[in-house]
Amino acid sequence: MNHTVEKVKRAMMSMQRQSWEQGVASQALIESGYKEDAVLLAHDAVVRQDSSGRLGVIGDEKAVTDAASNGGPVLFAYKxxxxxxxxxxxxxxxxxxxxxxxxxENGALSHVNHLTQVWVDSFYMAPPFLAEAGYYEDAVAQVERFRELLLNKEKRMYAHIWDDGEKKFGRADCWGVGNGWAAAGMIRVARTLPDSMKADKERLIGYVRELIEACLPYQREDGLFHDVLDHPDTFVETNVAQMLAYAIFSGVKAGWLDARYLDNANRMRSAAQAKVDEYGFVRGVCGSPNFNRSGTATEGQAFFLLMESAAES
Incomplete structure (x- = not known):
């Protein structure tokens, strides 16, 4: 599998461009042990830091939280x-x-700066960095605020976009990759919190467990999921399997999640491994640049590395 990981990593490095792509790629390099490569990407994120403080910005970027995905890697580079x-x-x-x-209005970070909207992606982009930077209470508060606005209480999964100006969902669909962002982001925050915040840690782990339980009924026989988890008419998608597998492997190894989830995670992992082509592209993920079709994407590459690292560690 090391040869496959190397190929997936090489393909990822050829693809990353946008701020969140650089951030998720850097994190994957850190957790996979590619320390020097992670420092290289973190350095470039600093080179492209704009006057507001956002890292890795290209052009007229409207994203607020995406840039923060580079924050942890930049701290890593400092260390x-x-x-x-x-x-x-x-x-x-x-x-x-x-x-x-x-x-x-509830204090959640807007995902973009031209509209007041919360996107489920932000679970992964901002709170893990805030926790790694030592702003533990702020990290937990953002998770709680995102959850307040995005959780579909009946389905126990997260909608994609909340529009705070309109006071309604901009997209109510339970997007698979979005729920993957939420699971992975909360795992990262939980593992970073100090022992003095045990109650907060346990609550976040409970949220991850709740989300995994809600998602697993939608796992297909082949180990994968649909792009919108509860809409079988949407395309079969690879990355949410990798993201949930990463959360499960990480949670079980830490003693937070029941080992009974490993059967599902191993099926996800095997299905994702079968999607890697001869060039190292992870095929069938929610594809760049518009994320409305099956294709390839930096986060699809990154979460293959993250999944493999979590499974093998």
Whole structure:
């Protein structure tokens, strides 16, 4: 499998461009042990930090939280190198989230700066960095606020977009990759919280367990899921399987989740492994650049690496 991981990594490095792509790729490199490569991507995120503090920005980027996915890798680069420039860049990113970024009425970070909207993607983009930067209470608060606005209480899964201006869902669908972002993001926050926040950690783990339980009934015989989890008329999608497998493997290894989930996770992993082509592309993920069709995407590559690292560690 190491040869496959190397090919998937190489393909990922050829694809990453946007701020969240750089951030998720960097995190995958960190967790897979590619420390020097992670520092290279983190350095470039600092090079492309804008005046607001957002990391890895290209052009007229409207995303608020996506840039924060680079924050953890930039902190990692500081710890690896001792370069104060990286520490200061991470502090500017945190300051933007804490003091300048637009928010909803309940205090949730808006996903974009031209509309007041919360996207499920933000579970992964901002709270893990806030926790890694030491802003533990803020990280947990953002998870709670995202959950308040996006959770479909009947389905126990998350809608894609809440529009706070319209006070309704911009997209109510339980998008598979979006729920994967939520599961993976909450796992990362939970593992970063200090022992003094045991109750918060256990609550977040409960949210992950609840989400996994809600998603698993929609797992197909082949181990995969549909793009919208409860809409079998949408295309069969690869990445949510990788994301949920990552959350399950991580949670079981930490002693947080029951080992009975491993059968499902192993089926997800095997199905995803079968989707890697001769060039290292993970096929059949929710595809760039519009994420409305089956294709390839940086996060599809990154979560293959994250899944494999979590399974093998």
């Amino acid at each position: 690896q190198t001792g370069n104060e420039e990286y520490k200061e860049a991470a502090e500017r990113m945190a300051n933007y989230l804490l003091n300048a970024a637009p928010r909803t």
